[in-house]
Amino acid sequence: MVAQGFTVDLDKALVFQVGHLGEAYQEWVHQPIVNKEGPRFFESDFWEFLTRTVWWAIPVIWLPVVCYSISVSIQMGVTVPEVASIVLFGIFVWTLMEYTLHRFLFHIKTKSYWGNTAHYLLHGCHHKHPMDGLRLVFPPAATAILCVPFWNLIKLMSTPSTAPALFGGGLLGYVMYDVTHYYLHHAQPTSEVPRNLKRYHLNHHFRIQTEGFGITSSFWDNVFGTLPQSKSAKNRQFLSKRRMRFI
Incomplete structure (x- = not known):
């Protein structure tokens, strides 16, 4: 890919190349390469290792933290039904964070060298190589670093006894999000709900990247007006506009 006189060499480490694309980066990063073999990010084997994560590490690492957090609230006197409702609310809060982060941070427009580099590491790599199973x-x-400000925010929003359960609910929402995201890219669902969710998410990757920011559901896309129209709906709208011109 040649842009602004710069060629990205896909056979070399990519992270410190993509910044040179400048304003052409946005176009380049949204031209996906559908290959299960991911690119190399860094020349250093150590930093390269840190960018690769198997999907099952997420529940193995974080579900014990979820259980511990919930148990702390119970030990502090919060009843089990109350804890259940707090956890559900934490999951709900996460879905809003999921949508907000995806829409306003992961899809931020960049053109500077370091802006492009940071965006590629954060989310651009996923759009360029959507089938890279070790970077999904x-x-x-x-995540551990981001948990610190999240925990501090939770403490401001709740009481000392309910904060752990709310944190656990939010973290559980994150785990559900990450494993669902992997599933949507690599599984072949047979039932209707996950099949529609997969179609909905892949539409975001391969048809219109400026809509469809929900991963676990389309709820917030409905709320904020970013739910993508189906091709048939767009065709009907187009034909309706054409008919209006002749009236």
Whole structure:
């Protein structure tokens, strides 16, 4: 790919190349390469290792933290029904965070060298190589860092006894999000609901990247008006406009 006189060499480590694309980066990164073999990010084997995560590491690492957090609230006197409702609310809060982060951070427009580089590491690589199975879930080290401000925010929103359960619910929502995301890319669902969800998400990758920001559901896309229309709906709208011109 040649852009602004710069050629991205896909056979070399990509992270420190993509920044040179400048304003052409957005077009380049949204031209997917459908290959299960992911590209190399860094020349360093150590940093390259940190960018690769198997999907099952997410539940193995974080579900024990979820269970511990919930148990702390129970030990502090919160009843089991109350904890259940708090956890459900935490999952609900996560779905809003999922949508907001995906729409406003993961799809931020960049053109500077370091802006492009950071965006590629954060989310651009996923759009360029959507079938890279080792870079579909968030690296645990990065998640651990992000848990710190999330926990501090939770403490401001709740009481000392309910904060652990709310944190656990939000973290459980994240786990559900990451394993669902992997499933949508690599599984072949046979039942209607997951099949429609897979179609909905792949539409975001391969047809219109500016809509369809939900992963686990389309709820917030409905709320905020970013639910993509089906091709048939767009065709009907187009034909309706054409008919209006002749009236």
